[in-house]
Amino acid sequence: MKTQFKTLILAVSLASLTACNANSKNRTQDLAISEIVIKTTSKDKNPEIKVALLLDTSNSMDGLIDQAKAQLWKIVNELSYAKCEEQSPNLKIALYEYGNDNLNADEGYLRQVIAFSDDLDEISKSLFSLTTNGGNEYCGKVINTALNQLEWGDNKEDLKLIFIAGNEPYTQGNVSYKDASKLAHQNDVTVNTIFCGDYNQGISTKWKEGADLTHGNYMAINHNEATVHVASPYDDKILELNEKLNTTYVAYGSTGRAKMEMQAEQDSNARSYNKANAVSRTVSKSSRLYKNSSWDLVDAEKEDGFSYDEIKDSELPKELQGKSKSEIKTYVEAKAKTRKKLQDEIATLNLNRRDFIAKQTKDSSNGLESAMIKALKSQAEQKNYKWE
Structure with missing residues (x-):
């Protein structure tokens, strides 16, 4: 989705394909083939x-x-x-x-x-x-x-x-x-x-x-x-990885720069409470729920229908302006690989962090x-x- 607020649009024709309820599987299978044929442009929907x-x-x-x-x-x-x-x-x-x-x-x-x-x-x-x-x-x-x-x-x-x-x-x-x-x-x-x-x-x-x-x-x-907010021995390392994570974003389009600045602003807002809250935000940023395809090329490349042909050269970051499509793709792929490595490191540290916090606190x-x-x-x- 490429609108700023990413308003939810439901693909009604595929609703039965995403059923959570095990009881709905049979009727979903009966409809699946015909719906895929009719709605060839629809995405699978979680x-x-x-x-x-x-x-x-x-x-x-x-x-x-x-x-x-x-x-x-x-x-x-x-x-x-x-x-x-x-x-x-x-x-x-x-x-x-x-x-x-x-x-x-x-x-x-x-x-x-x-x-x-x-x-x-x-x-x-x-x-x-x-x-x-x-x-x-x-x-x-x-x-x-x-x-x-x-x-x-x-x-x-x-x-x-x-x-x-x-x-x-x-x-x-x-x-x-x-x-x-x-x-x-x-x-x-x-x-x-x-x-x-x-x-x-x-x-x-x-x-x-x-x-x-x-x-x-x-x-x-x-x-x-x-x-x-409970501090843990893993907090400093996670925050260090957050700084590196921020360098993997490749802003594009008319709102790219502003959205990158907003990302930094929300990092600051999280830190305004204390270090542990900033760590929680970093964990969110490394999760599957943190999506920025409207302004970040790394996330945008994962979207169905995305094409570099739709992006003007002036809408690219300065380091990519004047580059060929293959050069841009190589650059973005390298950033994606780095991001995945950082996200995996954060996820591993967070598992240890969660265990540490669970032993320190009671859910009261x-x-x-x-x-x-x-x-x-x-x-x-x-x-x-x-x-x-």
Whole structure:
């Protein structure tokens, strides 16, 4: 995909070919040959995990936003280990903010920050753009808006989840949360509610009922709890490899340079929390979920239909301008080989890092990351997703 935000487009004709559910295999095989003949230009499509994150950005939610910024890469890394039978699911994340008085009152004090995207740098940038103010928190309205605006698709094997977090009554606003839940259920979308405060208070203000209506998880978190980042003996080496990894990107096109600068900016944002968080981002960058085909030639070459003939010489980096197609391909292939070697090194170090951290900590956190991963795994298991 070559659009900046990489909006999700579902190839409906191939939906049955990507089924996770073992029970669907027979009917998939019956349709496979005819669909391949008819849709010769369609790509094989892995299952997808689609997560819409709806965050309350009213005055009291600074801690929630801080947790989201600090824990994004841990969540992404956990999802990178997911398997659906023999396939590795892709990840799409959308972000909304609501309950902020700086937002348009006529639209319900909410805003789509980013539509479904697999551009992890754009998602990180969007999170770091959030500020708090106000407000009026209308849960039913923001859920309804996310359901109507986003491209959820109709593949029954995709995992489609909403996570809404806030601390005011779930019942506020002129859109009924019950109607929003009904719409979610009709679209095979599970709504998970995260109340920022006392567990029983969340129940009395209907946050649990909001989750129950779509068979989602209700969770209460301490949104003011500081994120704990555990240092490991492998961190310095992983960060050193990150610097080398950044040199393997070959920016092209009208946005290439800006996107490379954004990559560096998000590295800096991750480091703003501490070294361990920067390490988590590096691990994400070395995973299959970090894709940059819209501006990086190494990733672009992996896309079906990519051609150097479509790129103007002026859109290439200076070191490749005036070079022949074969010279460019040789250069890019060398970068790809170096990147793969670095990614493998990072992955090996990260296995040791994960083991070290597991021995140092107990899973006692009640923060955003813990709540989301718990819900994701429990609901993914119902569609035969497993974790490596």
